[in-house]
Amino acid sequence: MPFFDTILRGGTVVDPGCGLHGRFDVGIAGGKIMSVAPDLPRADAGQVVNLAGLIVTPGLIDMHMHAYWGGTDISVDPDRDCLPRGVTTMVDGGSAGAYNFGAFRKLILEPARSRILAFLNLSTIGQVDVRVGEYSNLTWLDAEAATRCLEENRDYLLGLKVRLSRDAVGQNGLLPLEMARAVADRTGTRLMVHVGETDAPLSEILELLRAGDIVSHFLTPRQHGILGEGGRPLPAVRQAVARGVWLDVAQGRMHLSFRVARAAFKLGLLPHTISTDLSRYGMMGSVKDLPNVLSCFMALGLTLQQVIERATTVPAKVLSLSDEVGALRAGCSADVAVFAVEEGQFEFADSTGERVTGRQRLVPRLVLRAGVPVEG
Ligand SMILES: [Zn+2]
Known part of the structure; x- marks a missing residue:
C-alpha cells in the first residue's frame, strides 16, 4: 500500500507559518499533511498531481x-x-x-x-x-x-x-x-x-x-x-x-x-x-x-x-486553530489551496469608488479539503 494517498508535486509552496517559500512536494495521507520536502518518492503515492508553475498555500x-x-x-x-x-x-x-x-x-x-x-x-x-x-x-x-x-x-x-x-x-x-x-x-x-x-x-x-x-x-x-x-x-x-x-x-x-x-x-x-x-x-x-x-x-x-x-x-x-489549519505542517488537516499568479493589469476598487491597478492576480486552480479535491 502506498505511504501517501496524494503527492502534490513541484509547486511553489508559500507557507509563512512554517517559513516555507520555495519548490516543495506535499505528501498527504488520511486527510492530513504527512510531509513537505523537496522530493518525495513518487512510488510511495496513490496519485501524483503535478503543480509546476503554481503556488501552493495552506x-x-x-x-x-x-x-x-x-x-x-x-x-x-x-x-x-x-x-x-x-x-x-x-x-x-x-x-x-x-x-x-x-x-x-x-x-x-x-x-x-x-x-x-x-x-x-x-x-x-x-x-x-x-x-x-x-x-x-x-x-x-x-x-x-x-x-x-x-x-x-x-x-x-x-x-x-x-x-x-x-x-x-x-x-x-x-x-x-x-x-x-x-x-x-x-x-x-x-x-x-x-x-x-x-x-x-x-x-x-x-x-x-x-x-x-x-x-x-x-x-x-x-x-x-x-x-x-x-x-x-x-x-x-x-x-x-x-x-x-x-x-x-x-x-x-x-x-x-x-x-x-x-x-x-x-x-x-x-x-x-x-x-x-x-x-x-x-x-x-x-x-x-x-x-x-x-x-x-x-x-x-x-x-x-x-x-x-x-x-x-x-x-x-x-482563532487558536493553529494545530489544525493555516499551515502545511505534518499533522494539520490537508486543506490546501493552489493558485496561478497571473501577470497583467488588474483593477481593484475600494468602497468610495477609488481604483488601483495591480500587476498580479491570484487565480484558484485546485482546492483540497481534508485531502480530497473540491469540484468547482
Ligand atoms: Zn460582517
Whole structure:
C-alpha cells in the first residue's frame, strides 16, 4: 500500500507559518499533511498531481464572512461560493444570534464540507435583515440567552460579535458593547467588534477591548475610523495593538478605503488579518472573493508572502486553530489551496469608488479539503 494517498508535486509552496517559500512536494495521507520536502518518492503515492508553475498555500481562512445562506438576506452559500475559491476555513461574523443559531448549526455548519466556525451575534435575532438594526430594540439584547448559546456551542462558536454603527444600534450607543464585554468575560470568549459610523469615537470603543479581541473594518472610510489629526492613525489604535487587539480588514461593501490604508501602511500599521466580510452583495461588487481581496492588497503594496500570511498563519493564531489549519505542517488537516499568479493589469476598487491597478492576480486552480479535491 502506498505511504501517501496524494503527492502534490513541484509547486511553489508559500507557507509563512512554517517559513516555507520555495519548490516543495506535499505528501498527504488520511486527510492530513504527512510531509513537505523537496522530493518525495513518487512510488510511495496513490496519485501524483503535478503543480509546476503554481503556488501552493495552506487552505485560506476567511476571518469574517456571512455563511447563513437561506437564514439571512446577506449570506452566501459557503460550499458553493467560497470553498472552490481556496477558502477551506471560514468564520461567520455574527449572522446568527442565540434564537436562530440552532438552525444555522444544524442546517449549515454541521453538513458543510467547508470548515465553518462562527461568532455569535449578541442580538438574539442576529443579522436577519440588513435593514433592521439588531441592537436598536433592547428586547433583543439578552445576555443570558447569548451566554447559554455560547456555552452550549463551544465546538463552533469562537466568540461574540457586536456591531456598533448607528444603523445597527439606533439610540443605544455603546450599551451593546458593554453588554457584549460582560458576556465575553463571563464565558471566557473573545469579541469581534464592527466599527465605523459609530456614535462614540473609536478611542472609547478600543478602551473596552482586550488582548485577543478583534476590530473589524479597521480601514473604513466612515466616521470614527482609525485616522486622527493630520491623517495619522490615532495613538489609541497603536495602544490597542500593543495590548494584543487584532486589526482585521473585513472589507465588505462599505469598509475599505485605499486612502486610509495608504496612510496606515506608510506608518507601518498593517492589517493583522485580511478578510472579506463576504455577503451576496459584496460578491457581486468589488469584494468578489478572498483571492481577489488578497490580490487587491498586493496592488496596495503588500507582498504575496504578506497577504498569504494574513489569510492563513495569523487568522489561525487569532482563532487558536493553529494545530489544525493555516499551515502545511505534518499533522494539520490537508486543506490546501493552489493558485496561478497571473501577470497583467488588474483593477481593484475600494468602497468610495477609488481604483488601483495591480500587476498580479491570484487565480484558484485546485482546492483540497481534508485531502480530497473540491469540484468547482
Ligand atoms: Zn460582517
